[in-house]
Structures are given as structure tokens and as C-alpha cells.
Amino acid sequence: MASSSSDQTFDVASLVEDYSLYRISQYVLVVLFIGFFLAPLETGLMTAFKTNRAVAETIPLMPPLAEGFTLDNMTFALDALSGAFFNSLFMAIPATIGSVLFGSMAAYGLTMVDWRGQLGVLVLFLVGIFLPYQAVLVPLARFWNNIFPLASMVEPIFVALPILQSYHANLVPLIITHIAYGIPICTILFRSYYQGLPTSYVEAAKIDGASITKIYRRIILPISKPMFGVVFIYQFTQIYNEFLFAFTLITGSDTPEAVVTLILPAVGASTSGVDFGIRMSAAFLAALPTLIIYVAFAEQFAKGLKTDA
Amino acid sequence: MGTTDTTESTKPRTEEVGWETKVRYFLNNDLVRSSPYWGIPFLLMGIAVYGGIGFNTAISLTDARGLGAPDYSLSNLDFEMYTQALGSSAFLSAAQNNLVLLIVFTTICLLLGLFLAILLDQGIRYNNTVQTIYLLPMALSFVITAQVWLWIYNYDFGLMNIITRAVGIGPVDWIGNPSIALGSVIFALIWQFSGYTMVVYLAGLRSLPDDQFEAAHVDGASTLKTYIRIIIPQMKEASVSAAVVLMVFALKAFTFLYALTGRYRPPNGTDILATLMVRQAFKLGKWAYSAAIATYLLILALGVIAPYLYYQYRQGSL
Numbered sequence: 001m002a003s004s005s006s007d008q009t010f011d012v013a014s015l016v017e018d019y020s021l022y023r024i025s026q027y028v029l030v031v032l033f034i035g036f037f038l039a040p041l042e043t044g045l046m047t048a049f050k051t052n053r054a055v056a057e058t059i060p061l062m063p064p065l066a067e068g069f070t071l072d073n074m075t076f077a078l079d080a081l082s083g084a085f086f087n088s089l090f091m092a093i094p095a096t097i098g099s100v101l102f103g104s105m106a107a108y109g110l111t112m113v114d115w116r117g118q119l120g121v122l123v124l125f126l127v128g129i130f131l132p133y134q135a136v137l138v139p140l141a142r143f144w145n146n147i148f149p150l151a152s153m154v155e156p157i158f159v160a161l162p163i164l165q166s167y168h169a170n171l172v173p174l175i176i177t178h179i180a181y182g183i184p185i186c187t188i189l190f191r192s193y194y195q196g197l198p199t200s201y202v203e204a205a206k207i208d209g210a211s212i213t214k215i216y217r218r219i220i221l222p223i224s225k226p227m228f229g230v231v232f233i234y235q236f237t238q239i240y241n242e243f244l245f246a247f248t249l250i251t252g253s254d255t256p257e258a259v260v261t262l263i264l265p266a267v268g269a270s271t272s273g274v275d276f277g278i279r280m281s282a283a284f285l286a287a288l289p290t291l292i293i294y295v296a297f298a299e300q301f302a303k304g305l306k307t308d309a
Numbered sequence: 310m311g312t313t314d315t316t317e318s319t320k321p322r323t324e325e326v327g328w329e330t331k332v333r334y335f336l337n338n339d340l341v342r343s344s345p346y347w348g349i350p351f352l353l354m355g356i357a358v359y360g361g362i363g364f365n366t367a368i369s370l371t372d373a374r375g376l377g378a379p380d381y382s383l384s385n386l387d388f389e390m391y392t393q394a395l396g397s398s399a400f401l402s403a404a405q406n407n408l409v410l411l412i413v414f415t416t417i418c419l420l421l422g423l424f425l426a427i428l429l430d431q432g433i434r435y436n437n438t439v440q441t442i443y444l445l446p447m448a449l450s451f452v453i454t455a456q457v458w459l460w461i462y463n464y465d466f467g468l469m470n471i472i473t474r475a476v477g478i479g480p481v482d483w484i485g486n487p488s489i490a491l492g493s494v495i496f497a498l499i500w501q502f503s504g505y506t507m508v509v510y511l512a513g514l515r516s517l518p519d520d521q522f523e524a525a526h527v528d529g530a531s532t533l534k535t536y537i538r539i540i541i542p543q544m545k546e547a548s549v550s551a552a553v554v555l556m557v558f559a560l561k562a563f564t565f566l567y568a569l570t571g572r573y574r575p576p577n578g579t580d581i582l583a584t585l586m587v588r589q590a591f592k593l594g595k596w597a598y599s600a601a602i603a604t605y606l607l608i609l610a611l612g613v614i615a616p617y618l619y620y621q622y623r624q625g626s627l
Contacts, residue, residue, distance in 0.1 A: 032434055033428075040446075040457050040468075041445070053553060059468075060467065119622075121347065124354075125351075125354065127611070130557045130614045131358055132561035133561065137359070141363050142364070180358075183353060215598070241451070248591070261564075265456070265570075276463065285448070287450070291448070293448075294441075298440075299439075303442070
């Protein structure tokens with residue numbers, strides 16, 4: 001008995017020692033990877049505040065020192081991007097609201113109500129998520145430019161509106177495009193949430209004779225508030241960050257209606273090369289809206305990605 | 310028998326109708342009444358996705374280029390653009406680059422993501438904060454990360470060359486050298502995406518019951534052995550779904566490459582199908598030809614998605 005118990009204490013002691021060494025190496029790895037993920041962003045941010053001389057003479061990771069510090073890059077970049085910021089938000093907010101609402105409605109129709117052939121419809125939505133957008137770019141350009149020139153049709157309305165300019169009309173096709181192609185992912189995100197809800201509420205309401213619309217408005221909408229947060233954050237980030245549709249539907253980075261992502265690859269470029277102080281400032285400013293949202297709602301963002309998979 | 314009569318429920322008539330009819334009536338009614346909910350989004354999405362694909366296929370069969378409208382007359386429709394693409398060396402080298410990108414990027418992202426997930430699953434303190442940091446690049450636009458990496462890979466002052474000089478390799482032209490450029494791009498994309506695979510694996514790891522670990526420990530298995538023999542085999546589903554997302558991304562990756570140069574032509578040696586397609590269409594105006602490349606891309610993407618959806622269907626998780 002005695003020997004066996006001493007054996008055991010010996011084991012535990014060695015285990016603890018092992019464990020702590022093992023533990024230290026784990027934390028070292030964790031910190032190394034924090035460096036791996038943050039270093040590129042850190043060099044960008046530091047460079048944004050450096051004078052051209054400091055950019056050339058100091059290590060990118062180092063913060064700008066007394067003489068090397070400048071805000072000129074930032075003010076230049078802010079000036080170059082300010083109009084584009086408005087365009088991006090003017091485009092991304094309605095597009096997000098539209099695709100999220102449609103997604104919730106579609107998911108409700110596809111989960112809360114049983115009917116045959118649902119699986120087929122669902123698969124069509126799923127393929128829509130993975131569609132390489134290149135497969136619809138040429139038709140998209142033709143549709144909005146030649147077949148249904150919505151932008152020039154709504155232009156008179158935009159001239160009459162306050163704050164907005166006539167060129168903002170060119171963002172309307174982009175908004176509709178984002179809504180249409182955003183529906184599949186929003187639908188699947190909401191569907192995974194609705195499937196986890198207890199069916200008893202809906203069944204009870206059905207027996208009470210509540211209509212489909214009433215069930216949606218009185219029961220489903222209130223209980224899906226947290227999911228609306230998740231999908232909204234996810235979708236806003238996607239649309240704000242998106243490039244290819246904007247690139248296809250808006251004629252160039254020098255047009256007044258260009259969004260942030262469209263302008264960024266051209267900011268600070270000249271015949272002599274890229275001015276990285278300005279470029280990094282612009283990149284930081286462009287990232288700011290999504291960074292704020294990400295830091296504030298990291299959990300929701302991760303959840304959106306998880307359900308996506 | 311008018312079905313409207315039954316809803317008005319005069320007693321003798323409802324008794325005449327069997328319960329099966331009633332149930333079916335109820336379901337049909339639900340289907341009809343729920344249709345505005347799924348129907349409107351479905352219609353909008355259907356026109357955009359499937360209408361777009363159909364339109365694209367139609368254009369790809371014509372010879373449309375330049376400013377003129379495509380000629381859809383039957384005599385004009387053929388697969389010429391598809392055969393022309395297969396015979397073009399630019400297309401073949403883009404396809405080859407795309408394949409390298411797809412395989413290397415997906416494999417390393419999965420391995421690194423799995424490693425990070427296991428690391429964070431060891432009861433690390435502040436593991437939520439760490440997870441947020443690892444996932445941060447994923448919240449940024451490819452346009453933004455491309456600018457950041459352009460600076461890191463900068464020949465004269467970039468961080469990479471400061472490191473290579475310090476270890477005595479000397480400066481490397483990360484993006485300008487065609488034989489390295491694709492590797493540099495893949496490395497940057499791994500940086501951006503491995504946080505994502507980590508999150509997917511973490512979700513998988515956390516859904517496993519704890520007692521598997523305890524049982525393995527009681528049996529005297531080491532942690533490493535437990536992971537290799539017991540835990541990782543159960544990550545199959547997480548691996549498959551993450552791999553599908555990564556592979557489809559690798560097929561359609563365009564933004565990062567475009568944003569590196571700000572021009573239609575990405576760095577030499579990194580041209581993939583997506584960049585080739587966009588260049589052929591919007592720079593050169595070869596609508597039919599680019600539509601054909603887009604169809605090839607779509608077929609490749611479907612080749613990844615279809616088995617996945619079938620697998621999900623077989624698993625009953627659709």
C-alpha cells in the first residue's frame with residue numbers, strides 16, 4: 001500500500017514538472033503566433049506615421065521617433081478617401097439591410113414550414129454561396145450597362161435629393177447586386193439558427209391559428225435578434241470589403257462614386273513608385289470601420305464564420 | 310368539392326373529409342402562404358445567380374468582343390471559345406498556377422489552423438483574446454491586406470528583406486521574381502486565412518465530449534498520441550467544410566492579386582484563371598472568350614461543391 005502511494009506522488013510530481021515546461025512552450029508558441037499575425041499590420045501602422053526619410057531609414061517595425069513622426073500622410077489619405085467613405089457607407093448599409101432581411105425571410109420560409117422539394121431549393125441557395133462571381137461578371141456588366149441602365153434611370157431622383165449628388169445614382173445597381181448575391185449566405189446563416197430553435201412555439205402558435213406572417217413578426221423576429229446582429233456584422237464587413245462587383249460596375253478609381261476599396265490600390269502611387277507612408281495611412285483608414293466593428297463584435301464575427309462553414 | 314368550403318367548416322362536411330386530405334390541405338396552404346417569404350428572395354437570388362450563369366453561357370457560345378452586342382443567332386453559336394482557351398498557353402499556365410495555389414494554400418491553411426486550434430484548446434489564458442487576434446486579418450479586405458504585404462515584400466525597405474539581410478541571405482525580390490511571386494502570395498493568403506481554419510477546428514474540438522480525453526489519459530496515452538489517434542480523426546467534418554471554403558476561394562481569388570499591382574496584370578508568375586478572365590473581359594473586351602473561361606471556373610468550383618453537398622446530404626446535415 002505504502003509503496004504504491006509513494007509511487008503515485010512521485011508520478012504526480014514529475015507530471016507537474018512536465019506540465020509546466022509543456023505549458024511554457026505553449027505560451028511561447030501563442031505569443032510567437034500573435035507576432036506572426038500582428039507584425040504585418042504593425043509595420044503598416046507605424047509606416048503610416050513616418051516621414052519619407054524615416055520610412056527609408058528605420059526598421060518598419062519600429063515606431064516613428066521625434067523627427068520621423070508626421071501626420072501629413074494621414075491627412076493626405078483622409079482627404080483622398082473622404083468622398084469614398086461616404087460612398088462605401090451609402091452603398092454598404094442599404095445592401096446589408098436588404099440582404100439580411102431577405103435572408104431571414106427566406107430562411108423562415110425554408111425551415112419553419114414543411115413542404116416537399118425544400119431540399120432542392122436549399123441546394124440552389126447553397127450553390128449561390130460558393131459561386132465564383134467571375135461566372136456572372138460579363139452578364140452583370142451587360143445587364144446594368146446595356147439592358148437595364150438603372151443608374152441613369154434613377155439619376156433625376158438623386159439630383160433632387162439633398163446631400164446626394166447625381167453620381168451617387170451609379171451606386172444603386174451595385175446595392176441591388178450586393179443584395180441579390182448576399183441572399184444565399186444570409187439565408188443559410190439564419191437557417192442554421194432557426195433550425196436550433198424549439199419548434200414548440202411555432203407549433204403552438206399554428207394551433208392557435210396564427211397566420212404565417214403573424215408567426216414571423218410576433219415570434220421569429222423577436223427571438224432572432226441576436227442572429228440579426230451576427231449576420232448584420234458579417235454581411236456589412238463582407239460588402240464593405242468587397243472589390244470585384246464595385247470594380248465591374250463602377251467605371252474607375254478616379255470617378256466620384258468610387259468606393260474605398262476601389263480607390264485604395266491607387267492612393268499614393270506615382271510614376272516614381274508607391275509612397276508607402278501615404279499608402280499605409282490610406283489602408284489603415286480604409287480598414288478602420290471594419291476594425292472597429294471587429295474589435296467590438298469579435299464574438300459575433302467568429303460565430304458568423306463558424307456557421308458559414 | 311371546393312376546398313374553400315372545408316375552411317368554413319360546416320360540421321357535416323368536415324367529417325366527410327379524411328384526415329389525410331386535411332393534413333395535405335394544411336401543408337399546401339402553408340406552402341402557398343409561406344411562398345412570399347422564401348419566394349421573393351429566391352426569385353431575386355435565382356435571377357442573379359442562375360440567370361447570370363445562363364446568360365454567361367449564352368455569351369460564351371457567341372464570338373462577342375468589343376462594343377457590338379453579342380449575336381445569338383443559332384449559326385453563330387459554338388464551343389469555339391472553349392477550345393480556343395484550352396489551346397492557349399496563357400490559359401494553361403493560369404490554370405497551372407491556380408492548381409498550385411489551390412493545393413498549397415488549402416493544405417497549409419488546414420494544417421496551421423488545426424495546429425493553432427489544438428494550441429488554443431489547451432486551456433490557454435485569455436484564449437478568447439488570442440483567438441480574436443489570430444482571426445483579425447480575416448476581417449480586413451483583400452485590398453487592404455494586399456497593400457500591407459506589398460510593403461512587407463518591398464525590395465528596399467520591407468520587413469522581409471530586413472530579415473533576409475539579417476540572416477545573410479540578402480534581399481529577395483519577393484513579388485518581382487516570377488518564380489517566387491506565387492509563393493509570396495500564398496504565404497500572405499495563409500496569413501490571412503489560417504485564423505479562419507482555426508476557428509472552424511476550434512468549434513469542432515469544443516463539440517467533442519471531454520471524457521474521450523480522460524479515457525485516453527487513464528489508458529496512459531500521451532497528449533500527442535491522443536490527438537493523433539482519437540481527436541484528429543474526428544475533425545473530418547470540420548476539415549472537409551473548411552477545405553471546401555478554401556478551395557473555392559483559391560479558385561476565385563482575384564482581389565488580392567489585382568490590388569498588389571493596381572493593374573489588370575498581376576505580378577508575373579501569379580496569373581490565375583480569375584485574373585485572366587477579368588483581364589480578357591474588361592481590359593481587352595473579349596466578352597465571349599472571358600465568359601468561356603468563367604464557365605471553366607464555374608465547372609471547377611462545382612467540382613468542389615457538388616461532392617461536398619452530396620457528402621453533407623448523406624450525413625443528413627443538409
